[in-house]
Amino acid sequence: MRRLRRSGIALALALVALSPLGASAQQPAQPQQPVHPAALPLRQANYAWDKDLLRGSFSYRDVLSDPALIKKLSSGLPMVIAMRAYLYREGEDIPVALAPRVCRVVYDLWDEVFRVHVSEPERERDQAAVLDGVLRICTEARDLPVVRRGLLAAGQPYFLGVVVDVNPVSPEMVEQMRRWMSRPTGSTGIGPGDALFGSFVQLFVRQIATSDKTLTFRTQDVLNVPPP
Amino acid sequence: MAFTFLPALARAQAVRTWGGEPDTPAPTTSASAPPPPPPSPPEPPPVTLGTPVPGSASGPSGPPTTEATPIVRMPGSIGLKYTLEGIEVRGNTTTLARVVLRYVPLHAGDVLDVDDPELELTRFRLLGTGFFRDVQLSLRRGTQRGNVVLVIEVVERNTIIVDDVWLGLSADVDPSGNAQPLTAYGGARVTETNLAGTGVALGGAFAVADQQLALRVRLADPQFLRTNWIAETELLYSAARDFFGNRDVLVDDPTQTFHDFAVAQYKRFGGRVGAGHDLGITSQVFLDYRLEKIDATLPLAASDHRGLDVEPIDFMLVRGSSILSTVSATFVNDTRDGPFLPTRGHHLVASVDGSLTPLGSDYTYAKLVLKGQQWFPLPWGHVLQLEGFVGSVFGNAPLFERFYVGDFSDLLPDRVLDLAFDRRPAPNFLSTDIVEIRYGNYAAKLDAEYRIPLYRGTRSIYGVDVFGSFGVYGLANEVDFVDHARGYTGFATWPVDLTFNAGLRIDTQAGGFVFGVSNLVGLAPVRGVQQGAARP
Numbered sequence: 001m002r003r004l005r006r007s008g009i010a011l012a013l014a015l016v017a018l019s020p021l022g023a024s025a026q027q028p029a030q031p032q033q034p035v036h037p038a039a040l041p042l043r044q045a046n047y048a049w050d051k052d053l054l055r056g057s058f059s060y061r062d063v064l065s066d067p068a069l070i071k072k073l074s075s076g077l078p079m080v081i082a083m084r085a086y087l088y089r090e091g092e093d094i095p096v097a098l099a100p101r102v103c104r105v106v107y108d109l110w111d112e113v114f115r116v117h118v119s120e121p122e123r124e125r126d127q128a129a130v131l132d133g134v135l136r137i138c139t140e141a142r143d144l145p146v147v148r149r150g151l152l153a154a155g156q157p158y159f160l161g162v163v164v165d166v167n168p169v170s171p172e173m174v175e176q177m178r179r180w181m182s183r184p185t186g187s188t189g190i191g192p193g194d195a196l197f198g199s200f201v202q203l204f205v206r207q208i209a210t211s212d213k214t215l216t217f218r219t220q221d222v223l224n225v226p227p228p
Numbered sequence: 229m230a231f232t233f234l235p236a237l238a239r240a241q242a243v244r245t246w247g248g249e250p251d252t253p254a255p256t257t258s259a260s261a262p263p264p265p266p267p268s269p270p271e272p273p274p275v276t277l278g279t280p281v282p283g284s285a286s287g288p289s290g291p292p293t294t295e296a297t298p299i300v301r302m303p304g305s306i307g308l309k310y311t312l313e314g315i316e317v318r319g320n321t322t323t324l325a326r327v328v329l330r331y332v333p334l335h336a337g338d339v340l341d342v343d344d345p346e347l348e349l350t351r352f353r354l355l356g357t358g359f360f361r362d363v364q365l366s367l368r369r370g371t372q373r374g375n376v377v378l379v380i381e382v383v384e385r386n387t388i389i390v391d392d393v394w395l396g397l398s399a400d401v402d403p404s405g406n407a408q409p410l411t412a413y414g415g416a417r418v419t420e421t422n423l424a425g426t427g428v429a430l431g432g433a434f435a436v437a438d439q440q441l442a443l444r445v446r447l448a449d450p451q452f453l454r455t456n457w458i459a460e461t462e463l464l465y466s467a468a469r470d471f472f473g474n475r476d477v478l479v480d481d482p483t484q485t486f487h488d489f490a491v492a493q494y495k496r497f498g499g500r501v502g503a504g505h506d507l508g509i510t511s512q513v514f515l516d517y518r519l520e521k522i523d524a525t526l527p528l529a530a531s532d533h534r535g536l537d538v539e540p541i542d543f544m545l546v547r548g549s550s551i552l553s554t555v556s557a558t559f560v561n562d563t564r565d566g567p568f569l570p571t572r573g574h575h576l577v578a579s580v581d582g583s584l585t586p587l588g589s590d591y592t593y594a595k596l597v598l599k600g601q602q603w604f605p606l607p608w609g610h611v612l613q614l615e616g617f618v619g620s621v622f623g624n625a626p627l628f629e630r631f632y633v634g635d636f637s638d639l640l641p642d643r644v645l646d647l648a649f650d651r652r653p654a655p656n657f658l659s660t661d662i663v664e665i666r667y668g669n670y671a672a673k674l675d676a677e678y679r680i681p682l683y684r685g686t687r688s689i690y691g692v693d694v695f696g697s698f699g700v701y702g703l704a705n706e707v708d709f710v711d712h713a714r715g716y717t718g719f720a721t722w723p724v725d726l727t728f729n730a731g732l733r734i735d736t737q738a739g740g741f742v743f744g745v746s747n748l749v750g751l752a753p754v755r756g757v758q759q760g761a762a763r764p
Contacts, residue, residue, distance in 0.1 A: 076367030076376065077342055106308055106342050109369045109376055115308065 037088050037095075037161030037218055045160060045219035052149040054222065056085065056099070056160060061139040063164045063215040072212075073114070073134065078106045081138045082211075083164045087147050090157040090221055097147035099160075103138035121145045139164075149226065157221035165211035312340040312378060313370035319382045320425070323359050327427040328380060330451050331357065340376060342367070354382065357450075359422045361385040387422040393741075394435060398641050398649035413437035413641070413649045417444070427451065435644040442466040442645035458504035464520070464645075466496040470627060471651035472541045472666065473532035481527035489651055490530035492543045492627075495523045496646075498552070511561045519588075520552040522626065534664055535713030544627035544667060546590050552626060553589035556581040564603065568740035569679070569691045569733060571611050574602045583625070593623030611693075613677040617701075621669040631671035633662070636701040638729040638746035654703075654725045661708070661716045662723040668703035675699030679733065689736050696730040 045058035060083060064070055073079055081103045086095035101120040108115050113128040116137050121144075129137060152158060314336050317325040331353040333346055340347075347365055354363040362383040367376040394415040415435030423430045433444040443465045452459035472490040479490045498520030506512055524545040531540050557580055563573035581595040597619040604612045621630055632648055634640035639655045656663040677697035684691050702724040712721040731744035 072364075072366075075365070077347060077365060108308060109310070109367055110373055 036093060037086065037159070038090070038093075040161060040216050040218040043162075043217040043219055047222050048143065049149075049226070050143070050145075054146045054149065054152075055143040056146045056219070057140075057142050057144065058160070058162070058219060059140045060162065060164045060215055060217075061135055063139060063166055063213060064135065066213065069166060069213060070131075073105060073131070074107045076107050076109050078104055080104050080167055081164065082168050083141065083162065085141070085144065085146065086161045086163075087158055088161055089153070090159060095161070096151055096158070099144050099146045101141055101144060105134055105138060152225045154225050154227040156225060157223055158225065159221050160219040162215075162217050162219070164215040165213070167212040169211065308342045310340045310342075310367070310376040311370070311372075311374055312336055312338045313372075313375040315378045315380065317380050317382070320384065322384055322425040323382070323422060323427070324425045327359075327422075327425065328354065328382065330427070330454065332378075332380065334378065340367075340378065354380070357422075357427070358389075359384060359387055359427070387420060389419050389421055391417040391419055391431070392433070394644045396641050396649070398437070399652045411438045411649075413440075413644070413647075415442070415644050419446075433645060435647050437647060437649045440466075440468050440647050440649070442468065442647050444645060452503070456506060458514075460500075460502045460504070462500045464496060464498055464500070466494075466646060468496070468628075468647050469493040470543075470648050472530065472543065474651075474653055476533060477541075478529075478531045478538070479527045480529040490527050490532070490541055490543075492527070492545060493525045494545055496552075496628075497521050507559075510563050511559070514556075514558040514560070516554075516556045516558070518552070518554045518556070522546070522550045522552055524548065524550070535661065535715040537714050544625070544630060550590035551588055552583060552591055553587040554581050554583040555587065566735075568735045569611075569681075569693055570603045570613075571605045572603050574600065576600045581629070583623075591624050591626055591629075593621055593625035593629070595619070595621045595625060595629060609681060611679040611681070613679065615673070615675040615677070615699075617671065617673040619671045625669075627667055630667040630669060631703055633666055633668075633703055636671060636673050636703060636727065637725065638697070638699075638727045638744065655727075657726045658719070658724060660720045660722055660724055661713045662703060662725045664713050665703050665705065665708070665723055668705050668708075668723075670704045670706075671702065673699055673701035675701075675727070682732075689734065691733075691735040693733045694731070695733055696728075698726070698728045700724060700726055 043058060045056050048055050048057075063081065064073070069079075083101045083103075085099040085101075087097040087099070088095050099121060101118070104117045104119075106115050107113075108128075111128075113130065114134045116127045116129055116134060118125050118127070118137060120141075127133075127137060146160070312334055315329060315332060315334065317328045320328060332350050334340060334350075351363050351365055354360055360382045364381045366379045366381070368379055370376050392415075394413070396413055397410040398413055399410060413436065415433065417431065417433035419429055419431030421429045427450060429446075429448040429450070431444075431446040431448075433442075433446075435442040444462060445464075446460065446462040448458060448460040450458050470492050472492065474489070477488060477490050481490070498518065500516055500518040502514055502516035504512055504514040522545065524543070524547055526543045526545065526547050527541075529540065530543075531538050533539075559576075559578045561574070561576040564570035564575055565572050577597070577599045579595075579597045581593075583589045583591050583593050585592055597617075599615070599617045599619075601613060601615045604614075606612060617636075619631055628643075628646040632643055633654045634648060634650055635642050637654055640652060641650045643649075653664075653666065654662045675697060676699065677695055679693040679695045682692045682694055683689065702722070704723045708721075708723055727746075729744045729746035731742060731746075734741045734743070
């Protein structure tokens with residue numbers, strides 16, 4: 001028993017020693033918002049005050065730089081480009097505002113135009129466009145309503161941390177799909193509790209990313225927050 | 229092999245393929261060379277096109293042949309609906325197109341709504357078959373305005389899967405019944421999950437140890453006769469032996485010259501047919517019938533100590549040839565978020581087996597098993613798993629159908645394909661009469677496992693977790709409830725013991741692996757008196 005106890009103590013020490021490593025090495029599947037937004041690559045944006053409303057303009061056209069995504073735009077099936085711009089006070093990691101923008105595109109095979117539906121805080125619109133128009137509409141934020149001045153501290157620097165997802169899959173959808181694939185429903189699952197299915201299907205559970213592509217960046221500071 | 233379900237006219241059209249992304253995880257890009265920001269207003273108006281002039285539609289599909297437009301557009305959403313003219317499968321060099329089409333709920337003539345989530349689910353269903361590395365869906369124009377063809381482009385993958393690999397050391401006996409040093413055992417289970425592209429799975433398994441061999445061949449069709457029923461059949465062969473008693477065993481067997489153990493040798497040959505069906509997205513039910521012939525060679529007589537008494541050994545097999553014929557039903561409810569390293573959800577299995585004389589069986593028994601596992605994600609990223617097991621056998625079941633101590637103690641090798649490799653009794657940390665029991669008709673176990681994720685990936689290694697587990701289990705026969713082994717009193721009459729394990733769980737492209745220290749600890753002489761506390 002003494003040897004056993006010694007083994008147990010050694011195991012406990014090993015677990016304690018590994019614990020911080022585990023915590024730091026674990027990678028979240030998909031960040032809900034930038035974890036350390038200040039460290040993201042810098043990208044230029046234009047800001048403008050519309051009375052007490054801060055508006056921002058910036059481009060993320062490179063989110064569709066992959067030719068495969070451009071091809072997919074024309075697949076006849078919907079593509080969603082979802083942008084989330086979090087407003088942070090410099091030096092802090094908790095956002096004070098969020099400005100989302102969702103662009104949903106589908107190629108109309110018979111009219112040969114792209115049908116675009118854009119949703120953002122103050123606007124919702126349907127348009128038809130050719131490819132250049134789609135890129136302009138869906139990958140450029142123009143005068144995006146960001147935040148009212150009342151939520152900001154005068155004289156303090158703020159910046160936007162931006163996450164752009166192409167074809168994001170909702171957490172509910174991911175959960176449903178993972179459940180689907182954790183089981184032999186309609187697949188070659190051989191039997192309940194069979195190790196075959198577990199290790200086999202895991203391959204594809206892992207392949208389900210939460211979007212086709214994700215782009216993250218931050219903007220330069222907004223320095224001129226006027227007093228209310 | 230591409231298969232097209234279209235009229236000749238449509239096949240003559242130029243092929244347009246959309247999608248076809250490489251098999252890489254979704255890239256996460258941090259912009260480094262950003263494009264310049266767009267200027268502030270005014271925003272140039274997008275090009276807006278109205279309904280095209282008749283005959284103006286051009287491109288690979290050719291002009292529309294009719295001006296009747298069944299395309300429906302709804303304000304506020306994309307809202308495009310077409311008439312599905314056909315489904316085209318591309319990229320399938322091995323898998324039959326009809327196998328792909330089993331997973332597509334749409335048919336020619338259906339109204340196809342581009343916003344229908346069923347389209348995306350179809351893609352994931354196809355990925356879930358395991359036949360494909362990538363699946364992309366797209367539409368192309370049909371032969372008439374408003375008609376479209378759904379194009380399913382697949383990239384096939386290797387479908388030969390190594391399900392299990394077993395390797396280990398066990399304490400065995402030689403042919404004379406003498407305890408011998410550690411011996412090795414091993415085995416593997418391999419499955420071709422898409423046999424000749426038909427979607428049928430063909431699997432084989434073997435396990436070998438000193439003078440033991442087990443073979444399995446299994447065939448399963450996940451969509452039997454294009455229904456939602458899973459059909460499965462399995463052939464089995466085993467040349468096995470098992471060990472009874474620990475020392476001072478009296479054996480009347482001319483082949484056994486020493487009497488440390490009594491050895492039962494038996495062969496099994498038979499098969500099983502079964503069917504399974506979904507009961508919703510997380511539940512399934514399976515029904516099986518099994519028929520086996522068993523040939524057992526047993527000592528003429530043998531006795532062993534039970535506590536302070538000497539009792540005859542029950543080998544739990546019919547001497548000579550016998551028939552085992554059973555029917556069984558299994559219910560599974562599975563909400564895990566991952567099969568090998570789950571972080572949440574549960575996995576419940578309930579099964580009942582019956583072997584009756586009217587079914588031609590020489591063994592009359594019923595077996596009930598209920599097993600549940602629940603995973604809890606902890607706020608700091610670790611995972612806690614709780615597991616419970618209860619099972620009972622009523623009647624005269626063959627030994628390989630009874631509950632085996634090694635299946636409950638992590639410190640003894642599990643059975644592999646029903647072969648028991650190890651002759652040792654339970655470790656008996658609590659000094660109870662569990663040491664007297666190798667097979668039981670009643671079993672229960674409670675276990676907790678704590679997992680710490682070390683690594684998560686998307687390539688060949690999906691995850692590495694370090695784990696530690698601790699549990700308590702009990703194993704008993706009817707006699708242990710009504711007539712305790714003499715020499716045990718108080719708590720020692722409860723046939724329970726502790727078990728623990730620790731190590732790494734590694735989830736890889738080739739399957740899941742567990743590297744535990746328990747077997748090594750089990751081989752160390754930590755169990756004290758081997759024969760139990762009450763031995764004279």
